[in-house]
Amino acid sequence: MRAMTYRGPFRVRVEDKPDPEIQHPNDAIVRVTRAAICGSDIHLYHGLMPDLRVGETFGHEFIGIVEEVGPAVENLKAGDKVLVPFNVCCGFCYFCSRGLYGNCHNTNPSATAAGGMYGYSHTCGGWAGGQAEYVRVPYANFGPEIIPADISDEDALLCTDALPTGYHAAQMGDIKEGQSVLIFGAGPVGIFAARSAWLMGAGRVVVVDHLDYRLEFVSKYGPAETVNFAHLKDPVVYFKKITDYLGFDVAIDAVGADGSGSAMQAFAGFGLKAQAGNAIALHWAVNSARKGGTIVIIGAYGPPMNLAPVGSIFNKGLTVHANQCPVKRQLPRLFEHIRAGHIKPSEIFTHRFALEDIAEGYRVFTSKLDGCIKPVVIPGRNAA
């Protein structure tokens, strides 16, 4: 099969790889019809995730057709059209049985600090990802979800990660009616978090980024107030001033380890490797929240340490909520929101690339070229 492969930081290409095989009675093989490049793939593309090996295939957002199932699979059959949540999860371990599907203990031998994820390094289980023609899907009785007939393919594709993750972020904010919500990052997750915050009854939603084209998009899609921090000397002081010096009730870091806005953070992370990437968004979130407020970490960070103001979390009495999104738990409610027109996920897709052109897709997405918000990857030559 043809599959995207990692060659080193900033370098990917498409190669021939062996087709995946059933290796466990509860496995399925899925033929990928659509995949997406996720903002958290950027951390991999930049080589920030430990135990990321040359030859790995990325891709944790994909949908497809079931080609083959193992003898223990009863809930799926060949020909079913499925969306595959990014969490590789068993459904029966200590954590899955409590609904924490992003923290499954049975799908990642290499770390307990992270659950299993498709195409996200050996630190996350060494699973091959969906930016390929075929994928092995373990625990197929539990993980994949048959796509309802009234949900479009590209809406379903966003239900594998970006949409449920943004929705999860707003839920973790524990938003009360009329509360103010500050979201760092106008990428797909930040955009969906902004939209979701209104569903939770927020009274004010402000999205922060340094890319005008993304801020313009979320200002309409959210809708949301937008702040370009590149115009500010000190974003945190500004956020205090626009909340009458109170701070925001909820601050969400939807950026993660690839932040911009602090030379010191960048040097410590990308230069010295003394921390996992650049945690400036988390730093600003902590400092912009009001005392007694809530901060949410939904942007992806790797397991190594980060420079974050722990003392301010303590002294301000902040509540910190963070977790990988348990996608399966969000899907029934998200399908209802899509049907009701509360969220139109596929409107954020701006670019389509054939799998063969995926290096171009990564470059356009990571370098924020051509107004790119979210790219779709389509297997097959000249598919896009």
Add this chain to the structure above:
Amino acid sequence: MTMYRYSEQQKWTVSDPSVKRAVGDDPVPSTGHSTANVPADYRTIQGWGVDLDPADRPMVPMELPSTVTTVRGDVGARQVPHTKVHVSIEQPDLTPVFGASVPPHGLSGMLRDYAYQFGEASNRHWMTLILADRIDVAEHLIGDVFRGEGDNYIAERAWTTYLKYNPGRTKRWVTLGAIALGAIAIGVAVSKSRDRD
């Protein structure tokens, strides 16, 4: 509860000229701050408040009740490893399924073996893995050269795409490149002329 109403923008627009301006102080509103697309009454936003009731939020409660008390639960069948699989020392055993999509190899593989002898709170674990990742890249580069299969850096980094969408930067690079080549050419010519003298 903190209430904001967009129809009362002055409530949150602090612009008292008597406030002393410090170095880190920005005027409000900033030129980078837009409220243009938010309606005056946020309750008119489509779907506003439909998940206000926690009962409508899928993640309430965060943890669901369960009777499972062991970390793995009732595992059943296990995948058989056909290659080396690194197992964290914080795991009780090999997980019932695993990816192992790229087996370890060479010097980078030896470093990964070393890293997995330490727990996940250890810097030696993570920093050694990051070092192994870089050595892995170098091993592939060297191996590809010996096999006569050099990487296509321009295609893999999609430089042509980057330059296509950054025509201004392309012009700058071409100009700087031409200046650099010109300087080298002049330097070589001057050097040769001195040699002849």
